[in-house]
Amino acid sequence: MSTSPGPPPPADGLLSAARRNLRELAHGLSHASHPSTPLLADAPKLWQRLLPYAVVLALTATFIPVTINVLTSQYDVPGALAGALGVAQAAPLLMLAHRPLQAWWIIFPADIAGALVLLAHSEGRHDVWPWIPPVLVAYLFLLLALGLRETRRTLVAVWAATGAAGLVLHLVAPDRAGGSALLLPILGAVVLVIGGAVRERGEATRRLAEQETISEAERAQRTLLEERTRIARELHDVVAHHMSVITVQADSAPYRISGLPEPAREEFAAIAAAARESLGEMRRLLSVLRSDGTEGDRAPQPGLDRLQQLVEATVRAGLPAELSLAADLGEVPPAVDLSAYRIVQEALANVVRHAPGAHTRISVRTSDGHLHVLVVNGPAPTPASPLESTGTGHGLVGMRERVRLTGGTLDTGPLPDGGFRVAARMPLPPAASPATPSPPEDL
Structure with a gap:
């Protein structure tokens, strides 16, 4: 039994394509x-x-x-x-x-x-x-x-x-x-190709500039998020210390204070349980933040007591730097202590990158209930010596985030002589007033 032939293939494919192009x-x-x-x-x-x-x-x-x-x-x-x-x-x-x-x-x-x-x-x-x-x-x-x-x-x-x-x-x-009937299409084709090439090149340049702008904004946002994550990891140690103290004090209160009523003992037990639960949540959060899993993040966080070592290492690297550290800084909160060290560290790194060999002065002092951190560098000795001719300003992002975290202010900008200035002002807790001495007993 013979099968009937199928429908012939469409023969108007070229015609439909021509009509579409027209x-x-x-x-x-x-x-x-x-x-x-x-x-x-x-x-x-x-x-x-x-x-x-x-x-x-x-x-x-x-x-x-x-x-x-x-x-x-x-x-x-x-x-x-x-x-x-x-x-x-x-x-x-x-x-x-x-x-x-x-x-x-x-x-x-x-x-x-x-x-x-x-x-x-x-x-x-x-x-x-x-x-x-x-x-x-x-x-x-x-x-x-x-x-x-x-x-x-x-x-x-x-x-x-x-x-x-x-x-x-x-x-x-x-x-x-x-000859003009043939000359015009030939010359016209050349002119159209030149004009089209110039137009497409201009559009490509414009799209590239837009993409660079978008990439720079995304890079700045990513840097900001990375710096915030780094600050959160570093502040974990500070907050965890205080929560551990609360837990220990709440657990030991019934043994240190005699005669506590049962409701007070239950309240202290609830405080200790809540503190331990908070510590567990913080450890789980920290395990997420420590995505790289490096051991360096588990090292003790630096503070103002390590500024001298930081400056000495910078001097050995070829950057003339002077440190003026006030002797009576008093009690500095851990967050402010860590932020001050990181600000000086980032400022010195910027000097090394953008003005290697420039004389730098670091000053840390307290005044009016605030910690003042000042890093001022002069111009580079030779104009061609900077390791980076342009900067993205991402290092300043971390400084601003740290200062904003402590409730302070940051002032940065170039100087008339070609140098740069970084000034941070972070609040300190009010000093505890000395206890009023009791009057002497009569003998």
Whole structure:
């Protein structure tokens, strides 16, 4: 039993693709791919924004009289008709700065009409047809403006329409057709390629700048989050110490204080249980924060007592530094103590990176209930010596986060002599007032 043959494969695949491409080309010719903003509208300087207008004004003022003169003197076109054609073919050049595709819709039909008008006049020995020299040169400027603003699809459609028009005119009067019918598509293709390449390069540069801006913002945000995570890991030791003290005191209170009622014992037991639970939660949180699992994070956190060692290590690295550490700092909270050390550490690291060899002064003192940390460096000895010519400012992010954590303020900025200044001011707890001495007993 023979099977019936299946349906034949569709034979209009190429036709449908051709129709689709023609629709896309027609859409490109009828719809501009950019808003009607002038060329170089985003330029930073005024003369750059005005330059396209000056260029199109100069082109229009040049090609209108030149076209009229060529039509009247070389082709014997009547003055009124030559004036109308010259204005129609050159006046729309004023639109090149902001609407080049709309200008093409005026100039292209005017050029074809001009070529048909020339057919009615006798042919001269040196006549060029269908595109006379002023029309050809002005059309190339039009194509350049299109290449700088429109998409590839539109440029291909414009070039195809230009070539088709030249071919049709050549077939209409093959005995009069000169080299301009072929010259315009060739030169037009070169101009369109140059304009399109410049436009695409500009768009690629703009997208790259936007991507760099986005990447820099993401990098700054990531640095901020990493610094906050680092601060949280370091403050764990501080908070855990206080919670451990609370737990021990709550557990030992019934043994240290005699005669406690049962409700008080239960209250102390609840406090100790809550403190132990909080410590467990903190340890679980810390295990998440310590994603790298390095042993260095488990080392004791540094403080002001290690500033001298930090400065000595910096001096050995080749950075002349002086430390002025007040002897009567008093009681400094652990968070402020750690933050002050990290601020000095980061400030010295910035000096090493951006101004190696610069003389640096570090001052740590207390005043008006605040701890003042000041790091000032001079300019680098030689301008070419910095290890990093530009900085992202991410080191300052950590300083600000630490100072903000303690409720203080941070002031940073360059100095007139080329140096840099970092000044932090962090509050200290009020000093405990001495107990009032009891009056002596009478003997």
